[in-house]
Amino acid sequence: MKAGVLFGVNDIRYVDFPDPEYGEDDVIVEVKACGVCGSDPPRILKKWKYNLPAIPGHEISGVIVEKGPKVKNIEIGDRVAVVPFIPCGKCDNCLRGNFSLCDDYDMLGANLYGGFAEYVKVPSSNVLNIGDIDFEIAAMIEPLAVALHGVLGIRPTLGDTVAIMGSGILGQLVLLWLKICGVGDIIAVDISDKKLAEAKMLGATTCINAKEKDPVEEILKLTSNKGVDIAFECAGSTITQEQCLLITRKKGKIAYLGIAYSDIHLSEKAFESIFRKELTLKGFWNSYSAPFPGQEWYKSISYLKNKSINLESMITHRFELSKIKEAFDMIANKREEYNKIIIIP
Structure with missing residues (x-):
């Protein structure tokens, strides 16, 4: 088969690669679309920590061949979304149904060959039928489930005012779920006018460009100096990770979804906010619960099937698999601003 194979840091090539061979409980998926996750560029371009050569890509949809x-549980010809996370099923966390916290998991697109390829081997327990959902949209079910994992875990209620710090794909997906939960007052923060425009179109009531205005000052003004009920950190930035502590009201909640890429040093004021305001801080990792892969995945597919969620506007770039290097060159060189990138074998 053809695949986008990573041979070293910032060295991904379109080459021939051995076809995957399935075991008695596996399926082979012909990949129709694979999304570029926000975690892919840092790992591929800067710091890959798994064995090489590797095939990245974990936001996968395709057909069972x-x-x-x-x-x-599945038939040849079925259209599926791939669940890339493979828990051990044996550790204490798995036995409690906390699959996201598995102590010994495997991951397609990391230590296992992933979806930047024509075919991928997947355990049969890790494919879900998508019916007639478009393949490009189905490739976004994984990040949609990640967003829902955080929203379900932080438990917003009617009447809450929520700030989303970072309005990229993850922040936008969180925004969609908040709207479905009945949250009406949503403040979107980012440094990109394009991403803020997308957030506005998706239902954000207020948008703040952090390059132009201090988001902490603006949010406190908007909330009569009280702060928001819930802050979502979706940027993975040390700046927004600290700002969440400053914009949240007393007894408020903070959901950390963005990955930390460097050490975080808090100001005295930010740290004191944690105990002086008795804040609840919760982290959310991956998207899995019991029964595996969890309601995050089943609800995501259901809401896409009944058209309650529309993700099409988020896709800004499509690259054929043969152009995989060009896709990551564009990201590395910051030639174009992008939202969701889809790789199509």
Whole structure:
């Protein structure tokens, strides 16, 4: 098969690669679309920590073309979304149903070959039927489930005022779920006018460009100096990670979804906000719960099927698999601003 193979840091090439071979409980998925996750560029361009050569890509949709003799839950020809996370099923966290916190998991697109390829081997337990959902949209089910994992975990209520710090794909998906939960007052913060425009179109009531205005001052003004009920950190920035502590009201909640890429040093004021305001801080990792892969995935598919969520406007770039290097060169050189990038074999 052809695949986008990573041979070293910032060295991804379109080459021939051995076809995957399935076991008795596996399926082979012909990849129709694979999204570029926000975690992919830092790992591919700067710091890959798994074995090489590797095939990245974990936001996968496609068609079942082969299956092992013990596979009963899916048929050849079925259109599926791939669940990239493979928990061990044996550790204490798995036995409690906390699959996202598995102590010994595997991951497609990391330590296992992923979706930047024509075919990928997947355990049969890790594919979900998508019916007639478009393949490009289905490739976004994984990040949609990640966003829902955070929203369900922080438990917004009617009447809450919520700030989303970072209005990229993750922040936009959080915004969509907040609207479905009945949250009406949503403040979107970013440094990109394009991403803020997208957030506005998706239902944000107020947008703040942090390059032009101090978001902490603006949010406190908007909330009569009280702060928001909930702050979502979706940028993975040391700046927004600290700002969340300053914009949240007393007894408020903060949901940390963005990945930390460097050490975080808090100001005295920010740290004191944690205990002086008795804040609740919660982190959310991945998107999995019991029964595996969890309601985050089943609800995401259901809401896409009934058209309650529309993700099409978020896709800004499509690259054929043969142009995988050009896609990551564009990201590395910051030649164009992008939202969701889809790789199409």
